[in-house]
Structure formats: C-alpha cells, structure tokens
Amino acid sequence: MSRVLVYVEHDGEAIRKGSRQALGVAASIGGAQVEALVIGKGAAGVAAKLGAYGVTKVHAVEYDGAYATGVWTGAAQSAAGDGDCLILASHTSFARDFAPRLGARLSCPQVSDIVELSGDLGGIEVKRPIFAGKAFETLKSEAGRLIVTLRPNAFAEPEAGGGGAPEINEIAVPEVPAALQTTVIEVLKPDTEEIDLTEADVIVSGGIGVGGPEGFDTLRPLQKTLGAALGSSRAAVLAGWISPDHQVGQTGKTVSPQLYIACGISGAIQHRAGMSSSKCIVAINKDPQAPIFEIADYGIVADLFKVVPAFNEAIAKIKAS
Amino acid sequence: MKIVVTIKQTFTTEAKIAVDGGAISDKGIKQIVNPYDEFAVEQAIKIKESGGAEEVVVLTIGPERAGEALRQCLAMGADAAFRVWDDSLAAPGAWDVYATVLAGALEKMKPWELLLAGWVAVDDNAAIVVQRAAETLGIPQVLVVNKLDVGDGKVTAVREMDGYREVVEAPLPALVTADKALNTPRYPTLPNIMKAKRKPLTVWTLEDIGVTAGSAGFTRTGLALPPAKTGAKIVEGEPEEAAVALADLLHTEAKVI
Amino acid sequence: MATVTTNRGAGFLLGRLDVEQQMTPEKLTAEQRMLRDTVRKFVDAEILPRMDELETLDIGLARELLQKTGELGLCMIDVPEEYEGLGLDFVSSIQGSEILSLGGGFLTAFSVQTGIGLMPMLYFGSDELKRKFLPGMASVELVSAYALTEAGSGSDALGAKTTADLSEDGESWVLNGTKQFITNGGFADVFTVFAQVDGRQFTAFLVERDTPGFTVGPEEHKLGIKSSSTTSLSFEDCRIPKGNIIGEVGQGGKIAVNVLNLGRLKLGISAIGSAKEALEVSVRYALERKQFGRAIAEFGMIREKIAEMASRIYAGESSMLRTSGNVQEAMHAGDEAGGASANSAMRTALREFNVECALEKVHGSEVQAYCVDEAIQIHGGYGFIEEYKVARTYRDARISRIYEGTNEINRMQIAGDVLKRAGKGALDMDAALSEAPGSEISDQFGALCDIAEQVDRTRAVARGIIKMIVEQSGGEGAKRGGDQELLQRLADIIIAIYALESAMGRAVQARRAGDTNADEFEAMTRVYAAGVAPGVRRNARETVALLTADGADEAAASEIAALAEPPAVNAIALRRVVAEAIIEREGRWFDC
Structure with a gap:
C-alpha cells in the first residue's frame, strides 16, 4: 500500500480548489493511504475537514507568518518522513517555490505542472504540456519517493464524502537558518478583488477588438453574470488598456478553464499557447479569418459590442431559470 | 560582486x-x-x-x-x-x-x-x-x-x-x-x-566539475501533439440572435453553463 | 570539363563550379547569425510598430531610426577601423541589407546610407575627405545621399548636364544644374554629386547640405517605398571647397559604375529578403484561409505557387551568397595588398564582378516581383486591401526593377560585358568547348549529377552563342552590341546558368555536411531547374534563328538548339514535395 501526501493550501478556512483536485487524485490511487500537509494560520481547523476527502492523517503546522520558503520546505520534509511516499501539490506559486527544494532535501525526483496521472509509486506515469502546450510528453518514474505538482483545473474535483476524523500530527514551525531566511516586507494586493485567472472556471477575455480601455467595460457585466475572471491578450496589455495581471498567453498566465470566451482576440499563437487547453472555447470576432476560430468550439462572426450585451442577457436568463 | x-x-x-x-x-x-x-x-x-x-x-x-x-x-x-x-x-x-x-x-x-x-x-x-x-x-x-x-x-x-x-x-x-x-x-x-x-x-565536462550524473528520475515514454481542433461551430444570424443561440448551445450542448 | 577554381568575374562561363569554395548561408559565422538576429529584433521592435507613421513620410522619424541603425553599428561594417568603422567582411555587411527589407521603404534610406551614399567616399575619397566625413557617415551622425540622375539622364547617366567649374581664384568648385529622384534628399547632410567639368569630364563631388546655392526640392509622391524621401536638388553657383572632389577630374564615370556594382548586389539581396517575407506571409495566410471547407494551402494550384516561390528564393539566396563570398575574397586580396594599392585593388575587385553584380540585381528583383505578385494572388481579394501587409510589400517591390540601373540596362551590362571580355580573349570561349557537356561528372555532385549536366549544357549554349556573336562581330563582340533583343536573351541564359549552378552547389554542400535540409535543397534545385529550362530553350532558339539568318553556321546553330532542349522531368511531383516541406514549417523556411 502506498503512502500519498497531499500538500493542502488554504486561506485559513477554505481549501483551495487546486488542492481539492490534488486530494481527488490521491483518492483515485487504489489502496493509497492518503495523508495531508497543512501549513498556516487555521491549520487545525482545515485539517479537521480533510477526513471528508479520505485523508487519514494530517501533518499540521500552525504558523502565523507569511509564506516562507524555508518553513514550507522544512515542514514538508518532516511530513514526508523517511519511507516511500508520493507527494502531490497543486502547481501554485507556493508549490512552485518549495517543491524543487523539497526534492533536493529528500533526494527524490520531481515533475511539475502535469495534466494526467496514472499508475502508482514504483510505476507512475504522468502527462504534461511542453512547448507552451504545443506538445505533450508522457514520463515514467520508478522511484519510491516522488514529488508531483498538478496543473490547476486539469483534474476533477472530488465530492466531499463522510470520512472519519483524521489523525493529527502537529509539527512545530521549522527553524530556518538566518542565511536562508526570506522576509516578506509588504503584500501588494491588486486594486480590485479579481478572481484568480489560473483557477477560474470561466474566463471572459478581451483583445485588440475591444477598441480601448473602455471596451473592457462591455465585458464586465458578462464577467459578473458568469462569475468569471477577466483575461486579455498581450496586444491589449501593450496598448495600455488593461493591467498585465490579466494577460493570458505565452508571456502571461496559462489557463485551463471550463469556458473561455475570447472577445475581439485574433488568436495569435502566443495567446493560444496560454489558453488552448481550455475545455470549451468561444470566439466572438468580426474577422472571419481570425485564427482563434480554428481552436474555438463555438464562434460568432460579428461585432462584439452587439453580441456581448445580448449574450449576457441570455446567460442571465438561463442562470435565473 | x-x-x-x-x-x-x-x-x-x-x-x-x-x-x-x-x-x-x-x-x-x-x-x-x-x-x-x-x-x-x-x-x-x-x-x-x-x-x-x-x-x-x-x-x-x-x-x-x-x-x-x-x-x-x-x-x-x-x-x-x-x-x-x-x-x-x-x-x-x-x-x-x-x-x-x-x-x-x-x-x-x-x-x-x-x-x-x-x-x-x-x-x-x-x-x-x-x-x-x-x-x-x-x-x-x-x-x-x-x-x-x-x-x-x-x-x-x-x-x-x-x-x-x-x-x-x-x-x-x-x-x-x-x-x-x-x-x-x-x-x-x-x-x-x-x-x-x-x-x-x-x-x-562532468569530470571537470567533479559531478557524477546518476540516473534521471523520469524517462520519457511518449510524446504527442495535441489533438487537432476541427474549427469552430459558427453560430449564424444577426448578432443579437446569434448571441442567444450561443448561450443556449453552451447550456444544452456543451453543458458549461 | 574543367572545374573553375579561380575566383574570376564571369568565370562561371568557363567551367564547372568548385563546390567547396562556394559561400552559402549555411557557412555564416556565429557572429553573422547574431547580427541577423539583432537586425531582426530592431525591425520588429522599432520599425514595424511605426510603419504607419513612416509611410506618411515622417522624415524626422526616418532619420531617428536610421541613426539607430548607426548606434547598432550597421552602417560602419564596411568602414575601416582607422576611420572609426568596424572594417568587417563584405558578407557581414549584406546581412543588414537583407533583413531590413522587412522594413519596406526604410530599407531604401539604409541602402543609400551604407551603399551608394557611402562607397564613393570610401573607395575613392582622399584621406583628408575620409577623415572629415567617414566617421560621421559610419555612425550616421551624417546622413548621405547619391546624386547622379537628372531629368534628361537616367539610364544614360554620363549624359548629365550639371556642371562644375573651378572658380577664378582656383579655390572652389562652382556647381550649376539640377538632380532628380534623389533618395534621402529630404534629410541627407552630405551628397555625392556628379557633374561635368569643362563640359565633358564627368566628376564626383561632395556637397554639404548647408552650402549656399544648394537647395533641396519638394518630396515626390511615389507608387511605393512611400516611407523613403525622394527629392530633386538644385545647384545655383553653389561653391564647394576645392578639396571636396571625390577621386580625380574625369573619374566620375568609373566611380558611378563601380559603386553601383556593390549597390546592385546589395539590392538583389534585399529583394530576396522581401521575397522571403512574401512567402512566409502567404503560407500563413493559405493555412488560415478556408474555402470549400479546407485551408487553401491544401489546393494544388496554391501549393504549386508556394513551391515555385520557395525554389526561386532558394536559388536567388544561393547565388547571392556565392557572389558575396567571391567579392569578399577579392576584397580581402585587395586588403592584403595593403597601403595605397589597397584601394585600387579594392576597386579592381568591384569591377571584376560587374557581370555577377548585375545579374544578382536582375534575378533578385525578378524573384521578388514574382513572389510579391503571387503573394497578392494567394491572398485573393484580401491581398488588394491595404489592411493586409502584402499590398505594401507589392508596391514597395516595384522600384527594385527600376533603380540602381533598370533591369534592361543591367541585362545589357551582363551580356555586353561578357561579349567584351570574350572579344578581348579574356574569356576563352574555345577552350574546352570541344568537351561534351556532362562528361566526367563524377560523384562530386552527388545526387544532382543530372542537374550538373543541365548546367553544363546550358553553359555550352551560352558559350556557343557568345562565340557566334564574337565571330559575326569580327572578333570583337561589339558590333552586335546594338542588338538589344539578342543581349537580353543571352543575359537571361547567363542568369539561368549562374543561379542554377549556385542552387546545385549549395545542395551538394548541404548533403556532404549532413545538413538536415539537404533533401529540401535538392528538391528546390530540381524545381528551379525545371522552371528555367523552357526559357533557356526559347531564348536559345530565338537567338540562333536571328544569328543564322545573318549568316552564322547552321550546323553550330542546330547543335546549340539541341543542347537547349529541356530534360524530361516530373515537375509537378517535384513541386508537390517542395510545397509540402514549406507548408509543414508554416512558410518559416528561410531564416530572416
């Protein structure tokens, strides 16, 4: 029976979606003993909820401070222990930061940003995008200890069931030597509370076709109705119409939502690199030649300023019914 | 420095x-x-x-x-x-x-x-x-x-x-x-x-830096290009009508809304 | 048949190419490739985003961007270190010319600055003049222009009416007259101006913009290259210092012709760069554009166009690099000579390759014309709309067949010069003529031995015709120089030989080096060979028909006609192979 350790990220109360997906992957591995690692303020409360995902043991670190590489790496090392273990985490900014260092400490291989996983420790196979999604590689590892980070939204979210209360193993906050200490001086929150693009289920995205910064106002009602995140092409960012935080594509965010609605985006290869793995793609563009239509599932060839308001109304009606 | x-x-x-x-x-x-x-x-x-x-x-x-x-x-x-x-x-x-x-x-x-x-x-x-x-x-x-x-x-x-x-x-x-x-x-x-x-x-060379490479944690067993998309289903009609039809398709056919 | 190892002008008419000696794009150094990257990044970051402004002829912007090419060091490649240049090789200096072609009319400003605007000073200027002006021209603090053409003298450049007379005190030259169609006229600081001394001694002078009596006319409204400045110039008792003479009195014709040689080669290279862009844009469009439910890139007629464009570009690029390599070697030999003889050796090198330079200009500009035209055709109705880039590319290309010597003048030069050399015995048309084409072709040409034989046969056709003309002209070749139609046909056969042989030599080298593109190079060589053969046949037949009507030996004529028969090839299948390879890589086949 193999041991799977899932790093569970949370905001003090709720478990992040990507982590829930990782818990789902852990549960799908036949006969696995699923353990979890929870770090941060409110860790104990979060730990208690994890039984519902089939977690039998939680390593909890009650910690007040901001994210710190050394703390997370140290805690994960303690939780992993000495034996064979498959360590899973959603490919978030935290995991991106500590997972490679954990790999060095545990002297075990790591693979990142995967979209499929099969097999079990000793014979695990993963699939991951390379060349910005222009190809997929399948990799196999026979290692008994392994770290795997999962692309957010690439895996289904499990139903929370009624498992019993997990065993809690409290871990003391690891000591970090001075030479390795990183200190967060300030947290810069974005002006508005936008939904994070990488985890969004629905993204409404605007390109050069929106015509100017005010063009994004046309997209806002739709974004609100759908509970979507707002994306943009690089061209709109370069034009200064919207902040780079919204950029989807090769040099922006890589996203895989259920629904991606591209409004006035031509679909340059660099943009497609960031969104082509979306489950359903809708393109609204005046230009019938726009390459975006090649990868879209549905398209309307028309002026987005006419389509989007009517589309929004229609969606609102469906949602209401 | x-x-x-x-x-x-x-x-x-x-x-x-x-x-x-x-x-x-x-x-x-x-x-x-x-x-x-x-x-x-x-x-x-x-x-x-x-x-x-x-x-x-x-x-x-x-x-x-x-x-x-x-x-x-x-x-x-x-x-x-x-x-x-x-x-x-x-x-x-x-x-x-x-x-x-x-x-x-x-x-x-x-x-x-x-x-x-x-x-x-x-x-x-x-x-x-x-x-x-x-x-x-x-x-x-x-x-x-x-x-x-x-x-x-x-x-x-x-x-x-x-x-x-x-x-x-x-x-x-x-x-x-x-x-x-x-x-x-x-x-x-x-x-x-x-x-x-x-x-x-x-x-x-590896010898110059005193490192023995060891074996890699992963080996590649497959490589594939993403499946080709066949192109969008274009919803025809006046923009406003097409918008309504699209919303319906996303709800009933694609089931993403 | 002998292999020509000597690096002589028009030597390709004497014997086979020494393949290993041929310069190819694959032999560019790491530095030359990096230079290409830098220029490409400059075009993408600085020129293309401002194309709309440039097209409205924003002179301030054009000057600013030209100066940026100076900051990047692109205009100092040919200038020796002692005049604050880089003194690099010629092959490096053509890299900028090719890639800046993506910048449309901006290229024209750059070409003048680094070509005809700079070279009279560089190769003929006195040390004093060079010290004063070359550093500024190299860094583009000084923008340069070249003033040869007048209202009454275009192709007949030496018939210019502008005069230069020594002032009474003997301290100045006094210029009077008008020049026309002067590129960079609107913002240049220094002008190379050609004028007649004593009414008949054609001479070059350097005129600074702020000289009293010198005025710049209004901008012309042009069909294409709208972002370049083109004005008239007028001189009214314009006094310039006595020392501002470039070269000597009466040397103007030589200067004009020699600097045009290199200008023509660089123009040919730029034209190929622009043709590459037309190909890439067209293939990408053909992949996106759907008709009858399929991308038009799947249709046979479109694919055949793509294959033909690519093959002509390939042949053009191969021959450009071959010539550039030869010119570079000759210049290097000149440099080695050192000292005062260096410049004269350099000038000899320029003159030596006038046939090649002229043919590169003709061939490059005609490959470009073909490609930009088919690019519009592949775009269909969208090609006719300004919103799509190909419309501008099409307009900008039209001037290539006109300036730096019209293609007609250049064809006269190609055939005329070959006949002159043959008449003088400098090109021995008798030697080795008895050997059968295709004899002793060993495995040196690998899979392309049949193409080597086609080159041999075509070479024999040209040699036969040259021999006939020289004989009819009483051994001098000059008499029939007046038969322009004859010269045109001979020139076209000569171009076909050179371009096809260059395409072949590059493919052979690629195969030997294990280059991954060797298959495609061979296929494109074959497509090109199939494309030129019918033209060679027609030109040969029409030429010998005229010559035999005037008494040439009929047996020799029928031998020539037989040699000109095209080999039987499956050209459609060949083009399909090339199209597949080009489309597979979305048209991004040639690096630029």
Missing part, C-alpha cells in the same frame, strides 16, 4: 513543433536564449552598469550549439561564459540530474553573490532545476520577480504570487528568478557582437 546567470537555449516561441522518431524535431528551428533567461541576463548587466557588480558570468548546461546562446549573452554584455555538457544529459526528464550538475558547476565558480535565472524555460516548462540547485548550495531564493534591488548584502524584490505580489528581502548570496516585466532586454550591437568573440567561453 560577481553575478552568475544560468541560461538555457530553447526553440523560438514561434517554432512549429513536430515529432520525429519519438523526439521533438529541431529540424530547421531557430534556437534562442530562453526569453525569461534573457531578462535575467539583462538585469545582471544593468546591475553591473550601475556599479552594483564587477562581473557577470553566464552558465549553461547544453550541447555545443548552446554555445551560440552563450555568445549572445556575451554580446549583450556578460564578461565570461561557461558551458557544461555530457552526452548522457541529452535525455528528457532529468531535472534532478541537471540540478546536481548545475550545483556542481556553481560550487566550482564560487565566490559569487547573486544567482539569476529565468523563472521557467519555455520549452520544458519545468521550473525545477535552479531552485533545486539553490537548496543544495544552501542559498535562499525569490522567484518570479518583476522588480529587483540589490545592495547592503541583500536583495529586495517584488515577486509574483497567485493573484497578488509581495515585496521580499533575502540575504546574499541568493537566487532570484526573472519574470517578463523585470526589464526590456537589449539586442546586442554589432561592435559588441565582435567584442564577444574575444570573451572567454569555457567548456566543462
């Missing part, structure tokens, strides 16, 4: 990817310095130009043709370059081995105070190797940085987190990985291209 920048040679981002004989074909494809690494090189040169460093050195793991990428960094303004290679490193999935090799080379290059790199390579999309090496070397890291100050024995950087940013400090020596808003990389002028020809480029 000495700055080491680790770089990787990658395909241009416009390259069309083709699979040939179970491997990604490099036939006719132009290779460049990984774009995120280019931000790191630019930053290092800027720090040197503003008096914050005396020397900028670039390091890569790669076959002979990767020397061209190093030459470009030298033409941008780096002072010296190092390339490590062994044919056993050609197989994909060997991030653990690469980290060991990189740590070995960086150990040999000591003393240096700042290690810079791009936050990810656009080809293998891993973002593993240099962080893993940093752990082995016992230095702290600040990743995905869009603003960087270096001085008083520390780095102060703005790093990208999921949906927000943080201002972070770390003591030197440290690793910082670059994101795209950090700067605009220069393109080398012709006089600097010619000067670069005379700058030292050292090639090391």
Whole structure:
C-alpha cells in the first residue's frame, strides 16, 4: 500500500480548489493511504475537514507568518518522513517555490505542472504540456519517493464524502537558518478583488477588438453574470488598456478553464499557447479569418459590442431559470 | 560582486513543433536564449552598469550549439561564459540530474553573490532545476520577480504570487528568478557582437566539475501533439440572435453553463 | 570539363563550379547569425510598430531610426577601423541589407546610407575627405545621399548636364544644374554629386547640405517605398571647397559604375529578403484561409505557387551568397595588398564582378516581383486591401526593377560585358568547348549529377552563342552590341546558368555536411531547374534563328538548339514535395 501526501493550501478556512483536485487524485490511487500537509494560520481547523476527502492523517503546522520558503520546505520534509511516499501539490506559486527544494532535501525526483496521472509509486506515469502546450510528453518514474505538482483545473474535483476524523500530527514551525531566511516586507494586493485567472472556471477575455480601455467595460457585466475572471491578450496589455495581471498567453498566465470566451482576440499563437487547453472555447470576432476560430468550439462572426450585451442577457436568463 | 546567470537555449516561441522518431524535431528551428533567461541576463548587466557588480558570468548546461546562446549573452554584455555538457544529459526528464550538475558547476565558480535565472524555460516548462540547485548550495531564493534591488548584502524584490505580489528581502548570496516585466532586454550591437568573440567561453565536462550524473528520475515514454481542433461551430444570424443561440448551445450542448 | 577554381568575374562561363569554395548561408559565422538576429529584433521592435507613421513620410522619424541603425553599428561594417568603422567582411555587411527589407521603404534610406551614399567616399575619397566625413557617415551622425540622375539622364547617366567649374581664384568648385529622384534628399547632410567639368569630364563631388546655392526640392509622391524621401536638388553657383572632389577630374564615370556594382548586389539581396517575407506571409495566410471547407494551402494550384516561390528564393539566396563570398575574397586580396594599392585593388575587385553584380540585381528583383505578385494572388481579394501587409510589400517591390540601373540596362551590362571580355580573349570561349557537356561528372555532385549536366549544357549554349556573336562581330563582340533583343536573351541564359549552378552547389554542400535540409535543397534545385529550362530553350532558339539568318553556321546553330532542349522531368511531383516541406514549417523556411 502506498503512502500519498497531499500538500493542502488554504486561506485559513477554505481549501483551495487546486488542492481539492490534488486530494481527488490521491483518492483515485487504489489502496493509497492518503495523508495531508497543512501549513498556516487555521491549520487545525482545515485539517479537521480533510477526513471528508479520505485523508487519514494530517501533518499540521500552525504558523502565523507569511509564506516562507524555508518553513514550507522544512515542514514538508518532516511530513514526508523517511519511507516511500508520493507527494502531490497543486502547481501554485507556493508549490512552485518549495517543491524543487523539497526534492533536493529528500533526494527524490520531481515533475511539475502535469495534466494526467496514472499508475502508482514504483510505476507512475504522468502527462504534461511542453512547448507552451504545443506538445505533450508522457514520463515514467520508478522511484519510491516522488514529488508531483498538478496543473490547476486539469483534474476533477472530488465530492466531499463522510470520512472519519483524521489523525493529527502537529509539527512545530521549522527553524530556518538566518542565511536562508526570506522576509516578506509588504503584500501588494491588486486594486480590485479579481478572481484568480489560473483557477477560474470561466474566463471572459478581451483583445485588440475591444477598441480601448473602455471596451473592457462591455465585458464586465458578462464577467459578473458568469462569475468569471477577466483575461486579455498581450496586444491589449501593450496598448495600455488593461493591467498585465490579466494577460493570458505565452508571456502571461496559462489557463485551463471550463469556458473561455475570447472577445475581439485574433488568436495569435502566443495567446493560444496560454489558453488552448481550455475545455470549451468561444470566439466572438468580426474577422472571419481570425485564427482563434480554428481552436474555438463555438464562434460568432460579428461585432462584439452587439453580441456581448445580448449574450449576457441570455446567460442571465438561463442562470435565473 | 560577481553575478552568475544560468541560461538555457530553447526553440523560438514561434517554432512549429513536430515529432520525429519519438523526439521533438529541431529540424530547421531557430534556437534562442530562453526569453525569461534573457531578462535575467539583462538585469545582471544593468546591475553591473550601475556599479552594483564587477562581473557577470553566464552558465549553461547544453550541447555545443548552446554555445551560440552563450555568445549572445556575451554580446549583450556578460564578461565570461561557461558551458557544461555530457552526452548522457541529452535525455528528457532529468531535472534532478541537471540540478546536481548545475550545483556542481556553481560550487566550482564560487565566490559569487547573486544567482539569476529565468523563472521557467519555455520549452520544458519545468521550473525545477535552479531552485533545486539553490537548496543544495544552501542559498535562499525569490522567484518570479518583476522588480529587483540589490545592495547592503541583500536583495529586495517584488515577486509574483497567485493573484497578488509581495515585496521580499533575502540575504546574499541568493537566487532570484526573472519574470517578463523585470526589464526590456537589449539586442546586442554589432561592435559588441565582435567584442564577444574575444570573451572567454569555457567548456566543462562532468569530470571537470567533479559531478557524477546518476540516473534521471523520469524517462520519457511518449510524446504527442495535441489533438487537432476541427474549427469552430459558427453560430449564424444577426448578432443579437446569434448571441442567444450561443448561450443556449453552451447550456444544452456543451453543458458549461 | 574543367572545374573553375579561380575566383574570376564571369568565370562561371568557363567551367564547372568548385563546390567547396562556394559561400552559402549555411557557412555564416556565429557572429553573422547574431547580427541577423539583432537586425531582426530592431525591425520588429522599432520599425514595424511605426510603419504607419513612416509611410506618411515622417522624415524626422526616418532619420531617428536610421541613426539607430548607426548606434547598432550597421552602417560602419564596411568602414575601416582607422576611420572609426568596424572594417568587417563584405558578407557581414549584406546581412543588414537583407533583413531590413522587412522594413519596406526604410530599407531604401539604409541602402543609400551604407551603399551608394557611402562607397564613393570610401573607395575613392582622399584621406583628408575620409577623415572629415567617414566617421560621421559610419555612425550616421551624417546622413548621405547619391546624386547622379537628372531629368534628361537616367539610364544614360554620363549624359548629365550639371556642371562644375573651378572658380577664378582656383579655390572652389562652382556647381550649376539640377538632380532628380534623389533618395534621402529630404534629410541627407552630405551628397555625392556628379557633374561635368569643362563640359565633358564627368566628376564626383561632395556637397554639404548647408552650402549656399544648394537647395533641396519638394518630396515626390511615389507608387511605393512611400516611407523613403525622394527629392530633386538644385545647384545655383553653389561653391564647394576645392578639396571636396571625390577621386580625380574625369573619374566620375568609373566611380558611378563601380559603386553601383556593390549597390546592385546589395539590392538583389534585399529583394530576396522581401521575397522571403512574401512567402512566409502567404503560407500563413493559405493555412488560415478556408474555402470549400479546407485551408487553401491544401489546393494544388496554391501549393504549386508556394513551391515555385520557395525554389526561386532558394536559388536567388544561393547565388547571392556565392557572389558575396567571391567579392569578399577579392576584397580581402585587395586588403592584403595593403597601403595605397589597397584601394585600387579594392576597386579592381568591384569591377571584376560587374557581370555577377548585375545579374544578382536582375534575378533578385525578378524573384521578388514574382513572389510579391503571387503573394497578392494567394491572398485573393484580401491581398488588394491595404489592411493586409502584402499590398505594401507589392508596391514597395516595384522600384527594385527600376533603380540602381533598370533591369534592361543591367541585362545589357551582363551580356555586353561578357561579349567584351570574350572579344578581348579574356574569356576563352574555345577552350574546352570541344568537351561534351556532362562528361566526367563524377560523384562530386552527388545526387544532382543530372542537374550538373543541365548546367553544363546550358553553359555550352551560352558559350556557343557568345562565340557566334564574337565571330559575326569580327572578333570583337561589339558590333552586335546594338542588338538589344539578342543581349537580353543571352543575359537571361547567363542568369539561368549562374543561379542554377549556385542552387546545385549549395545542395551538394548541404548533403556532404549532413545538413538536415539537404533533401529540401535538392528538391528546390530540381524545381528551379525545371522552371528555367523552357526559357533557356526559347531564348536559345530565338537567338540562333536571328544569328543564322545573318549568316552564322547552321550546323553550330542546330547543335546549340539541341543542347537547349529541356530534360524530361516530373515537375509537378517535384513541386508537390517542395510545397509540402514549406507548408509543414508554416512558410518559416528561410531564416530572416
């Protein structure tokens, strides 16, 4: 029976979606003993909820401070222990930061940003995008200890069931030597509370076709109705119409939502690199030649300023019914 | 202060990817310095130009043709370059081995105070190797940085987190990985291209850096191109009618609403 | 048949190519490739985003961007280090010319600055003049222009009416007259001006913009290259210092012709660069554009166009690099000579390759014309709309067949010069003529031995015709120089030989080097060979028909006609192979 350790990220109360997906992957591995690692303020409360995902043991670190590489790496090392273990985490900014260092400490291989996983420790196979999604590689590892980070939204979210209360193993906050200490001086929150693009289920995205910064106002009602995140092409960012935080594509965010609605985006290869793995793609563009239509599932060839308001109304009606 | 920048040679981002004989074909494809690494090189040169460093050195793991990428960094303004290679490193999935090799080379290059790199390579999309090496070397890291100050024995950087940013400090020596808003990389002028020809480029074997490669954690068992899309189903009609029909299709057919 | 190892002008008419000696794009140095990258990045970052402004002829912007090419060091490649240049090789200096072609009319400003605007001073100027002006021209603090054409003298350049007379005190030259169609006229600081001394001694002078009596006319409104400045110039008792003479009195014709040689070669290279862009844009469009439910890139007629464009570009690029390599070697030999003889050796080198330079201009500009035209055709109705880039590319290309000597003048030069050399015995048309074409073709041409034989046969056709003409002209070749139709046909056969042989030599080298593109190079060579053969046949037949009507030996004529028969090939299948390869890589086949 193999041991799977899932790093569970949370905001003090709720478990992040990507982590829930990782818990789902852990549960799908036949006969696995699923353990979890929870770090941060409110860790104990979060730990208690994890039984519902089939977690039998939680390593909890009650910690007040901001994210710190050394703390997370140290805690994960303690939780992993000495034996064979498959360590899973959603490919978030935290995991991106500590997972490679954990790999060095545990002297075990790591693979990142995967979209499929099969097999079990000793014979695990993963699939991951390379060349910005222009190809997929399948990799196999026979290692008994392994770290795997999962692309957010690439895996289904499990139903929370009624498992019993997990065993809690409290871990003391690891000591970090001075030479390795990183200190967060300030947290810069974005002006508005936008939904994070990488985890969004629905993204409404605007390109050069929106015509100017005010063009994004046309997209806002739709974004609100759908509970979507707002994306943009690089061209709109370069034009200064919207902040780079919204950029989807090769040099922006890589996203895989259920629904991606591209409004006035031509679909340059660099943009497609960031969104082509979306489950359903809708393109609204005046230009019938726009390459975006090649990868879209549905398209309307028309002026987005006419389509989007009517589309929004229609969606609102469906949602209401 | 000495700055080491680790770089990787990658395909241009416009390259069309083709699979040939179970491997990604490099036939006719132009290779460049990984774009995120280019931000790191630019930053290092800027720090040197503003008096914050005396020397900028670039390091890569790669076959002979990767020397061209190093030459470009030298033409941008780096002072010296190092390339490590062994044919056993050609197989994909060997991030653990690469980290060991990189740590070995960086150990040999000591003393240096700042290690810079791009936050990810656009080809293998891993973002593993240099962080893993940093752990082995016992230095702290600040990743995905869009603003960087270096001085008083520390780095102060703005790093990208999921949906927000943080201002972070770390003591030197440290690793910082670059994101795209950090700067605009220069393109080398012709006089600097010619000067670069005379700058030292050292090639090391694994023996030179005292590293045994070991076997890779992963082996590649498959490679495939994404399934071709057949093109959009175009919803016809007046814009307003089409919009309503589209909403309906997304609800009943695609079931995403 | 002998292999020509000597690096002589028009030597390709004497014997086979020494393959290994041929310069190819694959032999560019790492520095040259990096230079290409830098120029490409400059075009993408600085020129293309401002194309709309440039097209409205924003002179300030054009000057600013030209100066940026100076900061990058692109205009100092040919200038020796002692005059604050880089003193690099000629092959390096053509890289900028090719890639800046993506910048449309901006290229024209750059070409003048680094070509005809700079070279009179560089190769003929006195040390004093060079010290004063060359550093500024190299760094583009000084923008340069070249003033040869007048209202009444275009192709007949030496018939210019502008005069230069020594002032009474003997201290100045006094210029009077008008020049026309002067590129960079609107913002140049220094002008190379050609004028007649004593009414008949054609001479070059350097005129600074702020000289009293010198005025610049209004901008012309042009069909294409709208972002370049083109004005008239007028001189009214314009006094310039006595020392501002370039070369000597009466040397103007030589200067004009010699600097045009290199200008023509660079123009040919730029034209190929623009043709590459037309190909890439067209293939990408053909992949996106769907008709009858399929991308038009799947249709045979479109694919055949793509194959033909690519093959002509390939042949053009191969021959450009071959000539550039030869010119570079000759210049290097000149440099080695050193000292005062260096410049004269350099000038000899320029003159030596006038046939090749002229043919590159004709061939390059006609490959470009073909490609930009088919690019519009592949775009269909969208090609006719300004919103799509190909419309501008099409307009900008039209001037290539006109300036730096019309293609007609250049064809006269190609055939005329070959006849002149043959008449003088400098090109021995008798030697080796007895050997059968295709004899002793060993495995040196690998899979392309049949193409080597086609080159041999075509070469024999040209030699036979040259011999006939020289004989009819009483051994001098000059008499029939007046038969322009004859010269045109001979020139076209000569171009076909050179371009096809260059395409072949590059493919052979690629195969030997294990280059991954060797298959495609061979296929494109074959497509090109199939494309030129019918033209060679027609030109040969029409030429010998005229010559035999005037008494040439009929047996020799029928031998020539037989040699000109095209080999039987499956051209459609060949083009399909090439199209597949080009489309597979989305048209991004040639590096630029």
